[in-house]
Amino acid sequence: MHFSFWEKTGFALLMAAWVTWGSNQIGDMLVHAEELSENAYKIEVADSGGGSAGAADKEPEKSAIELLASATSERGEKVFKKCAACHSIEKGGPDKVGPHLWNVLGREKGSVAGFAYSDTLAGMTTPWDYETMDKFLESPRNFVSGTKMTFAGLRKASDRAAVILYLREHSDNPPPLP
Ligand code: HEC
Structure with missing residues (x-):
């Protein structure tokens, strides 16, 4: 099967568009995942920070x-x-x-x-x-x-x-x- 120049170009453009769209999707997913894990991490830090920091331990404790x-x-x-x-x-x-x-x-x-x-x-x-x-x-x-x-x-x-x-x-x- 032979493709004309325009057919090939059109196909290439379509591929490029698809790859761009696809990588955007993947990129979004990654960014999304990053955001999620960042949130989870921050919450964890806040928790453990509050739990183990001397300040939190000492507040209720008397000097x-x-x-x-x-x-x-x-x-x-x-x-x-x-x-x-x-x-x-x-x-x-x-x-x-x-x-x-x-x-x-x-x-x-x-x-x-x-x-x-x-x-x-x-x-x-x-x-x-x-x-x-x-x-x-x-x-x-x-x-x-x-x-x-x-x-x-x-x-x-x-x-x-x-x-x-x-x-x-x-x-x-x-x-x-x-
Ligand atoms: C392993 C030995 C060791 C132990 C255990 C130890 N000390 Fe000392 N202490 C020293 C030494 C040596 C100095 C001198 C420190 C310097 O010159 O920097 C000192 C200095 C001091 C000073 C300062 C005295 C001055 O004349 O200014 C105080 C107060 C003191 N110790 C209290 C304590 C108390 C209370 C404990 C127990 C909770 C204790 N030490 C446990 C070795 C010890």
Whole structure:
């Protein structure tokens, strides 16, 4: 069978039109699919963002400072077992891997004479108060970059509140509770 030039051209144009239309359709489908998956993804992000973000967890949860009022030193004593390998707490106690912690609340940061602090902590001149102690114990590394205290931190605000109360009670002159 022989096609004339015009027949061939017409056929080619038809094919081209069909291919263009077809790819548009496919393109639409793809774009559509993309939109769908994008939506699904965004919703998922919003969900997991809300679920796992610290802000959402913390909103209903009280801060360690707020929890101080209901904390007990018995619980603090238990939590302090995590610290006792490196810190003494009793009056006149020795420095161990870490400095002794008698009187630590209200004491200037990094100020125990003869203890080899990290440069960062040694350079801090303000006293330990409830807020800075809370931040330090939550993540020593974040609060004092380059700290020698190789302790991951206490994640639970209630643990920090209990141990801060315990530290406070081991002092000649406990600072007033906030
Ligand atoms: C593995 C040993 C280790 C553990 C466990 C540890 N610390 Fe420390 N801690 C250190 C060292 C070392 C330093 C000195 C940090 C520096 O110089 O940067 C320090 C410093 C401190 C300071 C600052 C004291 C000052 O004189 O400024 C406080 C407060 C403190 N630790 C409390 C705690 C508490 C509370 C715990 C338990 C929840 C704990 N630490 C667990 C080793 C430890």
